[in-house]
Amino acid sequence: MANSKVTDIIFRMIQTDHLTFQYKKTDRVFRFPDITLSKQEHLLILGESGIGKTTFLHLLAGILKPNTGKVVINNVDITTLKANKLDLFRGQNIGLVFQKKHAITSLNVLENLEAHLFFSEKSKHLNKIETVLSQLDLLDFKTSKVNALSEGQLQRLGIALAVIHEPQVILADEPTSSLDDTNCKKVIELLIEQAAQTQANLIVITHDHRIKSYFQNTITL
Amino acid sequence: MNIWKISIQNIKTKPLYTFLSVCILALSITLLLGIQQLKNGFKNQIETNLGKIDLVIGAKGSPLQLVLASVLHLDNPTGNISYAEANKIAKNPRIKLAVPISYGDNYKGYRIVGTTPDFLTIYNAELETGRPVKAAMEVVLGATVAKKLNIKVGDTFLSSHGLVENIMDVHDDVLTVVGVLKPTQKVIDRLIVTNLESVWDVHHHEDETAEHHSEHHHHETDNGEKEITSLLITFKSPRSLLTFPRKINISTNMQAALPKYELHKLYEYTSIGFKTISWIAYLILVMSCLTIFISLYKMVKERAFDLAILRTYGASNFQLIRMVLYEGLIIVFLAFLLGYIFVKMGLTIALHFISSNYQQNILEELPFMEDVLHLGALVLLMVVASALLAIYPIIKMNISTILSHEK
Incomplete structure (x- = not known):
């Protein structure tokens, strides 16, 4: 009996429990549904603007601290971590993909990936950079400044940055909303492919219904 | 990759601001070191030349x-x-x-x-x-x-x-x-x-x-x-x-x-000039620290998103603070180097000019390591203070807000 409970917990990679959040100087309290994902299980969170999608994602990433409830990733309740520990935990276990901006403008493509591995203390993955860049069709732009990349290339760099350190969880905030259909398809397929390669959970929050078909689990806020 | 490297890249992306900061700081360092050198040379000449003459x-x-x-x-x-x-x-x-x-x-x-x-x-x-x-x-x-x-x-x-x-x-x-x-x-x-x-x-x-x-x-x-x-x-x-x-x-x-008394009087007369120039130099030093502060503050404010992204890479607040501080230090280092070269060049030219014209080089070149160290400490202190002021927004930074405003 005890054994089965342990395995039960281990297989739950991500779990949230009665998460609520309230922005300062506002009355509205956001309440979020509990989610439980086992290893390599993906989730699409749909919702209209202003419903608190990004807030939820930031709570999952430990960027915001909830008023109540907990976020457990890989058996660690990140809401209890101290600031520095949380930063490192985020750097090591979570990959973030944003809608438009993804990287530091003062560094080039390669340097951004190196900086990520430096801060997440995963320099052993340095030799992976070339592979990831070639998979994402970015090898020719290795030394390009971030500003010089096209929107599609930027989005692919965002994916590279989100997977280079082999995180447990990839969190994507509207990754496809500003893309045309072709690029949208390309990006979501790449995301799923990379998540599979690193054996990570992929959680996408979006109002973009075009990518609904790629997910088995969907919740609507 | 390390924090120094990121700081250097940050500096490279704003060459104009860096150039300005370095130049102003170098100017004040040149003035301060130069005046100190002249003052010491003068004082030294007076004191050593007295010898044992009462x-x-x-x-x-x-x-x-x-x-x-x-x-x-x-x-x-x-x-x-x-x-x-x-x-x-x-x-x-x-x-x-x-x-x-x-x-x-x-x-x-x-x-x-x-x-x-x-x-x-x-x-x-x-x-x-x-x-x-x-x-x-x-x-x-x-x-x-x-x-x-x-x-x-x-x-x-x-x-x-x-x-x-x-x-x-x-x-x-x-x-x-x-x-x-x-x-x-x-x-x-x-x-x-x-x-x-x-x-x-x-x-x-x-x-x-x-x-x-x-x-x-x-x-x-x-x-x-x-x-x-x-x-x-x-x-x-x-x-x-x-x-x-x-x-x-x-x-x-x-x-x-009494040579001691007379020369002390002479030194007092001339030191008014030295003092004035010193004050101007200190003023320029304050100005240059202000420039550095503005440059770093601007960087922190304008590139808040970059800093937030670094946090998602796993960087801690402390690491970001170090990054900004290193930028300040690099500027100090460059300015000091430039200032030192200026002073050396200026003094060499001045000494050459004086000695070839009058055969009376009352101002001789002295070793001035001590001045360099004193001034170095002062400049470092001021620049670190400016950098720390500039860092304040980092500490207050709400990465969630910054990241959700990207659209």
Whole structure:
């Protein structure tokens, strides 16, 4: 009996429990549904603007601290971590993909990936950079400044940055909303492919219904 | 990849701001170091050149002029005094050392001083080559003189009359170099030292041949009494300084001047200028710190998103603070390097200019490591303070807000 409970917990990679959040100087309290994902299980969170999608994602990433409830990733309740520990935990276990901006403008493509591995203390993955860049069709732009990349290339760099350190969880905030259909398809397929390669959970929050078909689990806020 | 590398890249992306910050900071460092160097050089010259001289006795006139002429060998002497009278004073039991000096001639702008062998002991000067002066018309050269004029033991030259170089008025008597002194960093380096007789002889001959000068320094009066320019005195006890000068000033037609006091007064006059420039330099330093602050603050504010992204890479607040601080440090380093080069270049040019024009480089180049360290600490402190101020927004930074405003 005890054994089965342990395995039960281990297989739950991500779990949230009665998460609520309230922005300062506002009355509205956001309440979020509990989610439980086992290893390599993906989730699409749909919702209209202003419903608190990004807030939820930031709570999952430990960027915001909830008023109540907990976020457990890989058996660690990140809401209890101290600031520095949380930063490192985020750097090591979570990959973030944003809608438009993804990287530091003062560094080039390669340097951004190196900086990520430096801060997440995963320099052993340095030799992976070339592979990831070639998979994402970015090898020719290795030394390009971030500003010089096209929107599609930027989005692919965002994916590279989100997977280079082999995180447990990839969190994507509207990754496809500003893309045309072709690029949208390309990006979501790449995301799923990379998540599979690193054996990570992929959680996408979006109002973009075009990518609904790629997910088995969907919740609507 | 490390934080330094990111800081360097950050700096590279804003070359104009960096250039501005470095230039302004370098300017203030140059001024501060330069003024300190000049001040120290000046002070050092005054202090070391005093040597063991407690008192100068010479003809009545400006005491400062007497001291400048007899101790720093810069100005014209106030006149001559009787050698016999000077000798009488020199016999006073309270006097440890009394050195008569006599002027009148120069060689290529370097003053020829007629004196006694004790003159060398005032400056602790030692011979590098050759031997001391034994007879009239023999000279020992200061280190700078020998080096600049490229003359050595055994060489001979003709002196010119007066204290300024001229070709119109050359004496016939040949002076022979018998020794060269080791460098002392004191005024004696720039002097040509001979005995009193040489000076008297040269002018004695001239008086016989022709009287062609109205401003001629007569070293012998009509009745044949020998004269000198001044008498440099070292006391056995500093207590004598209280009464001795007064006695001279009242009871003789000579004056006694305290070089320490006179030169301190001179230093006080000039230090107003030094102070003014120092204040301006400090003001520029504050300005440059403000520029650095604005530059870093702007970076932190404008590139808040970049900083937020770095946080998602796993960087802690502390690491970001270090990144901004390193940027400040790189600017300080570059500015210091530039400032140091400017000062070195400026001083070299200035020293060259001064010495080639006047043969009187009162300001010599000194080792200034201590100043560099002091100033370095100050600049570092101020820049770190500016950087820390600029960092404040990082600490207050809400990465969630920044990241959700990206759209």
